[in-house]
Amino acid sequence: MWVLISAALLLSLTERSTCDTLAAPPKASPWTITFSPAEITAEKGLCAVISCTFTHPDNIKPTAAIWFKCPASGKCDQDKNIMFHSETPSKAQKGYKQRVSLLETDLTKKNCSVIINDIRENDAGEYQFRLHSLYTYPKKVNIAVSALTQKPSVLTPALTEGEPATLTCTAPGMCSGTPPNITWRWRGTGDNITELRDNITIQERENLTTMTTTHFSTLTFTPSAEHHNMMVTCQVTFQKNFQIEETVTLNVTYVKDPQITGNEMVKEDGTLDLTCSVDSYPPSDITWSKNGTSAPLQNYTENATLTISNVTREHSGEYVCTVQHLNRTMTASTVVTVMYLPVILPGSGCVDQAEVMTCVCVSQGVPSPLIVWPLLELNTERCSLTTSVLGSSVYSTISVPVGNHNNTTVECVSRNVVGVVREKLQVTQNKSQEKQRGCGNAVLPWTIAGVSLSVTVALLIYLSKNAYIRMQGMNVKPKEEESTYISLDKKYTSQEEYEVIARRPR
Template sequence: MIFNSDTSSDQVQSEFKGRVSLLESDVKQKNCSIIINDLKEWDSGTYQLRVITLPRAGSSVWGKRSCPLRGYCNTLVEGEISAEAGLCVVIPCSFTVPDRIQISHIVWFKCESTKWRCDHGDMIFNSDTSSDQVQSEFKGRVSLLESDVNQKNCSIIINDLKESDSGEYQLRVIGLQMEDALTFSQKATVAVKGLSQRPTVMIPTLTEGQQTTLTCTAPGLCSGSEPTFTWRWRRRGESDTDLTGNITAVKTENVASFAKRSSSTLSFSPSAEHHGTNITCTVLFQGNVSTEETATLNVTYVKEVRITQNASVSEGETLNLTCKVDSFPPSLITWTKVSDHSSRNGTGTTLQNNTFSDSAQLREERGTATLSLFNVTAGDAGQYVCTVTHMNSTWKENVNVTVIYMRDPVITGNLRVKEGAVLNLTCRDNSFPPSHVAWTQVFDQSSRNGAGTTLQKNTFTTGDYLENLRFLVVALLLLMIISVIVVNLRYWRKSVQQGPTNTKSPSGFSNEPESLQDYDDVSNATARAPTSPNLLDDHTSEGEVEMNFPQVRFTATPRRQTTNRDSSSSHQDES
């Protein structure tokens, strides 16, 4: 069993529950058409109908038989046939006539209940299409379910119903001979009410960015005028509007020769903007009769993962890390603390409420997970990972947490040393971020009077050592320059002593090699050299060279050589 109109039955197969329904809920209408939604491949197969009735005296399975004359019988539905405006109604009917009579055509009338017999002015249908006596408001709206009248099926369908169509309907059969005509006294009663049936809106699974198609099926299986479909979409808190980029189409499916199903499709690309909003399908029938159905769109989507935090906190404060993701269905969010060891092997510790002490808390709400660590310590610093699992996909976002702290510095070294020895003191600090370490020497006077915070100019920091190093480098460069100048002066002096007979080098000095060993003592000088306004003092005595530089003063005296001395004197006399 896949369907039972008796809702109290519990024998319907579970896989069909809620998926099968009657197109006409009133079983008295003798419309057993069903619709099966959310089809699956295994729904393929053969379906069979069973009708269960309550036995009544003088009635058939679906109606009451009346035989006013021998051989002339008519069977109509007992009771009132209910219908709704804009749709259609079927009046089931069958008849029999004597075998000798051949039916030419049949006629239906609609007349007031006060009339025992309807007349030609009440004609609503005539199978003889040449007749012009059919009322104008019924023309084109009434047809036989079986066009061959010899089949004795007098059932008719009235489309595009109006509430004014309510009333009693009577059948007349007409044979080839005029005397073979008969109007049956039994009547069928039709009651047309306002339209209450709604269209059926089918919404498949919606995924952001994937083109999808919605289907709206009009109520009723009628063969009358095709209805008009309108789709409307309503944003959150806004008025109705059209869906951007939508494509609509109308489809008509013939269910039987006298019945068809009308539907409209709406194709669009859903997004997160559509999630939770309403889509409405309105169906407009003839006579300005309309009905509509509204459905909610549930779109599967996931947005970018976002982390809000105060990633740098001081020791003792509270750390709050919040991971947010907008998605549907809601995502699973977890926080993971990555330790040094776990970062090397790719694992971490997943933080959940049942793993926290009193100093931590995890608050989980729709699309949000907030991790709070109270009274943080240096050990709480490190990398925290927010993992978001949505459907079959996973995203991760990292945040590096730093804890600002400072411990008392520790000084190590030998605090007692001998005069002239090396004093080594090491100051170690334990803090984050690393502190600036400076050494300060405090005068004895300040230490005696307790003014330990008084800092004098002999405070040494790393910058002082660098300044001293720069001074030493400059001093070494000056010494090298002085040495070069001394050597050049020596060559210049020798060339002056030898006179013009000596061969000069391009620089003006003698080519004769000499070494610094020629000088006995840097404090004595026997040669006299020309003076320079920049390097030599004006008051130097004969045979003495004195050079003055900032912070440097020295003289040089060459070793006496008799031969050269005489040669030098003669050259000086000639000059």
């Protein structure tokens, strides 16, 4: 019985001992390595960072870090496969020399991270780390190499015409390898400028896991309206083989002086078309107004067309185009003239006295009409013709000797570009005055527009002589002709007095 009990106790102790042995955790290895990430993808021409940390026994002091590039087959940790040796750099393979460096040179910090610059296609594969000649960590990290797809970054500030600005192109990768070549190109309307500037600046940033270098180029210029909508390309070349570029379109704030086009002369009952154009960015607000009052059109494009149908004489005047571009206001104006057919005004007529007939014809129209006298064609012996313009009215006076006034018909013909009007003038006989031969003094009994014709004619005679000569087909300057005038009012008795009057503003 005691034998059975002893056997049972022994079996129980044996099973407990076995359970205690299985439950004990395994002893951790002092040699560990951690990669973050375990798989790395790098683009050609840029760089790859193998980020890793390691552990080792406390009684070990690391003195050298060795990295191997594993072959497709065979052992990795062999001298012929060394791609980096911190203690003896000459042991590294030729293709890796000066391309690989530790991010932390103090190995006591247990950081084994390395950066491989100027990545090539044959850099793809597995890599293994060894701490001096003590221990090769079995865990490996893999690098995959892909085509260069990253693009440079082009920073474009706000551009205003006439204000210097700087464009900045930053190369991708931020690696400390061979500096890339950065060039600028304009591309406008048919214009190509291959290289403008290659001004590379390097900035370095450093922390525990990475040390990167930024390569960028600046282009400084003074923008103008011609630069608006131009395309600027920044091209970055790595290792003379891998090229990437980025193109941006420039937006330049500018405004040109407004321009008004259209016919400023329009016939009555016609159509007025005026267009105000302004070249600007962003587009300007355009407002039309007439004589300081609001006109019927307000347009918010770069071309504002003002159209008025069936124009009347009241549409004549100054039209103002106001352009509002951001905080700047500009104006342009034009004067519109409405043309209409001449009208022979009441008060036109003739006086016959002492065998001298004096006739006055007053016509109004736009443009100023020309007045001709068919009577002059019948009388070779003429005395005088005077013409004067006052606003839209034309005053014309003739004085001719007539023998038999009963058979004389006097017609005034007035014309401009719109048309021609004719009117036969009434002849009034004045027998109360003393008869005189040829040209002489005469007083007209009516007034025109509130001004005595006798005075008006006297004021106009000297001014009209040259116009009369031109009408007869002659080309004689006033200073070369003999001064001819008649006095219809004894108040003016000399040529000097006429000249003074003629110089007064009309």
